[in-house]
Amino acid sequence: MKVEFLSSKTDRTTSPSAMFDLSRLLAPRSVALVGASPRKGSMGHNILEILLSSGYGGKVFPVNPKYQEIEALKCYGSLEEIEDPVDLVAVAVASQNVQPVFESIYRTGAGSALLFDRIDDRQGGDLQRLRSQAIEHALPILGGNCMGYHNFLAKTSVTFNSSRPRQLGGIAAIAHSGSVFTQFGASDPRFRFNLLVSTGQEIAGSVGDYMDYALNLPSTRALVLFIESVRDPEAFRNALEKARARRIPVVVSRVGRTNESAALAASHTGAIAGSNAGYEAVFEHYGVLEVDTPDDLLTSGMLLAQCDQFRPGSLAAVADSGGLRELLIDMADQLKVPFAKLTQPAISTLKGVLPAGLPATNPLDAGGPNNETYVTVFRRALEVLVQEADAAICMFEFDATDFLSFYPELSEIAKDTKRTSPIPFFVLNSLASALNEKIAEDLTDAGVVVINGMRSALVAVRNFGRYRDYLLRENSPRQGADTQDSKITELVAKWRSRLISSAVLSEFESLELLDDFGIATVRSELASNVSDAVSAADRLGYPIALKTAEKGIHHKTDVGGVKLGIVSQAELEQSYHDLRNRLGPDVILQPMTKGRLELAFGMVRDSTFGPLVMLSAGGENIELLNDRTFALPTVDHSSVVRMFDRLAIRRRFDAHRGKPAIDVGAVARIFWNFCTLCRELGDLLDEVDINPIIVDASGCRAVDALVVSNIK
Known part of the structure; x- marks a missing residue:
């Protein structure tokens, strides 16, 4: 008998994700904006202005009974006045005015809603009412307390915070935090998204649903998440399963990882698990890459989105500085990022290329004298390193900014290397605050990832290696696959019956359960009086461990319920009487056991x-x-x-x-x-x-x- 169980206690009757089609929400053919305004700087005007300037090609219906026209568009007094079908209703009104708007949404049959304001559920049950109504009508709702989204692929931005102009890319980013959403949208254009979503309170539609939508976009090459919690574990795991099947890396920065929120538990295991254990297990199972900062989140996503070749090996690196090369070695050691080993032919070739005094090692300092051969040394060194059998990814570190570049030819060498390299390749500027946006955009257009900051670059390389290793494991035959024989079937039936009839197994029963499932245990005997305890000790052999077996005592040492190293009958009798008088007559005896x-x-x-x-x-x-x-x-x-x-x-x-x-x-x-x-x-x-x-x-x-x- 194979026992199947859900991945959590989530009640799917209260989780609407399975009913939602997010296409009308995230790629609408028509948008109604309730709370539209002609006043510059207001939320209702910003949303309308950003939508119209995003290249959106669908119909737009401003809704506000105070106006006849806004931005040369007819303004409607209510949703009911709109003659055309509405895919998305963006609700830009205060939370106390939200409920009548949603009643209109349901009456008119609109396809989805986006709610910007926070719904406070401390009074009146507004949040639960909105969620229940959304489930009933199968209406996806983005928000509340969110900043909307940018669907760069569909040229649709429904938000009051505009994004910097940027080329379409392969990074899909989903953030619980509106501030992180805003920072991503305002970030350097080298970070190229196809989708950027702020999910907020997830009234009707969870992170897992938005992940699923992003994974269905052909342009998605990496999925990055900034999350606080997972409200729908089943949808989340289903999306991770899809990402695994499609070989799309998932990078996560998760807040709330400390143990303060851990619930009290009967066992030590439960007490130490904390709030992070489930995420640790799920992330390991699906190859999810966890990072600490938004910078690492974007950098890792950007690098992985450009990687289509994953082979065994380590990092090869060429730098234009001996000091930064040494720092790279130290930092890589701290972050456990190994360097590729060079073959003897490669070392010999490099020795013939490098100026005197520069050792042929990896990482390589190729910055020699400032003469006519300076640039060609870098070109030749990179040609050698990307062909090394132990090199899985190659880094080219050089200092160039939009204001000063000693050797502009190095950028051209980077482009040429990218075109011919059999392994992933990227450029590093070791300074995180380097002002090289124009150079980065130029190189990004040529397919060359440019990372600012040595630490973020090494974290991204480490994540590249971890994801590569995960893919290699997934392609290997699994060991210990599920099997089911008649013995296991009988054991499962036996212990299901025992567990149903007993809330807590005794220690003796627990050890019996372990023995049945192939987990060896120390010999144990029960006793409920001193005579039986002495007889059991004679059979087991001294020295003896004596422990209380009274029901309801989970942590025996906490109540002085364990006596170790008993070497004689007299000592056993004395120890037994102490346990009986304080805790009760039932005890368990075991021979003392030592190990490594x-x-x-x-x-x-x-x-x-x-x-x-x-x-x-x-x-x-x-x-x-x-x-x-x-x-x-x-x-x-x-x-x-x-x-x-x-x-x-x-x-x-x-x-x-x-x-x-x-x-x-x-x-x-x-x-x-x-x-x-x-x-x-x-x-x-x-x-x-x-x-x-x-x-x-x-x-x-x-x-x-x-x-x-x-x-x-």
Whole structure:
């Protein structure tokens, strides 16, 4: 039996995205502007002026009962007076006047709406009423509290903040923040968009819906998102799946990544997951590239939008400065961006080209004496580096601004290199604030990406490498694909019945569940009196660990419910009496277990994306160290191995000081068994906490476990 579950608890009856066709919203044949005004500087006039100046070729209907005509266009007293069908109604009135406008929208059958003002839901339920009505009428609404959009492909801008003139490009940008939308629209023209949307409150239509629309545009080459949250997880994941299938990179800058908003949880796993765990897992699964700043967001999107070749290898770089070359090496080390290794023939060729004193290395300083050969050295060096087998992308760093360029020929060399390079190629000006807009536009017209700022350039290169690696993995055969045999079917049926009947499994039951799913556990015995405890200890062998098994105690150490290293019957009897008197008679006994290191496995139900699995350093380190990683339960075995590689504790698996290496692949298979458990039973589980798991060269064994059902 294969258990299927939604990616979150989202109720699709309240999520209208599946009903929406956004074409009438984002590429309308007609636009009605409610609140149009002839007054210069007013919102109603700015929106109308920007729409008319954007090259829009459809019909425009100003709506305001105060005027007969605005900007030489007939002005209507209401939507009902417009004789033609209206695809989009832009609502530029104060929030207290919005409801009558939407009643008119529904009466007239308009196709979509754009609401600029914020709808405050603290009083009167206006937001929920608008959302419910939109669902009922299948009406997509952009906003409220948004700044509209620029559809450069459709030559349609419905906003009160104009964009700088720019050529049509392949970057589709979606932002929750209106200020980020404005900054993107006012940014350097080297950033070339096909779509720029400010989504605001997402009354009826989520980020996932706008992503889907953008991904359906043939011109979209990269998707960049500035988001605060995901209100419709299913639509979001569906869009990411489409981006993966179409090999369109998705770059995200997400705010609100701290753990302050994490809800209280029964297990350590839930407590440390925080608000970022679900995004971490989903982004890893779909190859989403997360960045910290809007600058990195645009720069990475711009570079990736121009990359159509992804092959193994690293960065090749040519610079016109020894000092900046050294800074590049230092910064690349900090950001973990490797440089391509040069072959001996390439080194020999470069030695014959470079002036005396310049070493034939990568990155390469090619800036020699200011003579007639200065420019030709750069040309020849680039020709050599882009052909190197270990070079996957090439950077050309030179200092040129719109006010001063010592060697304008370098721009021509960049264009020639782009035309002949078998790998992606870009130009860097190391100064982030460099004034080189004209040079950048000229090079961009020739297909050459120009990045200002060394750090942003290296972040973009790192993202290029990560996306390349993701594509290579996606094209490789998956290991550990879903299989279903009769034994698993029986186990799933057995434990579904147990979980439905019990909100929290006892530790003994939890360890039994793990054993059934192929996760080895330490031998355990239960006792409810001192005589049984002594007999159990004799069978297990000293030293013994004695723990309370009383129901409702989730964190035993917090209440003094764990006694370790008991070496005699007398000590056992004394420890038992202490636990019985303070906590109750039920106990669990286990032999003391030592290993090389401790891990923890966990599962939590993320409020946005549903069940997640966690791999972490174990024991006390689960709380002391931020050494953990999350994934979706559908993760395959090769992805599980990469989860181990992301842990700082991973180095302790290697042989050192006479200790043999621990087989990471074998331990990864145990964690993959745990993922299978969570995948098959995840719809019935709120949390699972297995900590510690003792690991050494002989294998791993779970010592303690907590399983919490979501059946109330």
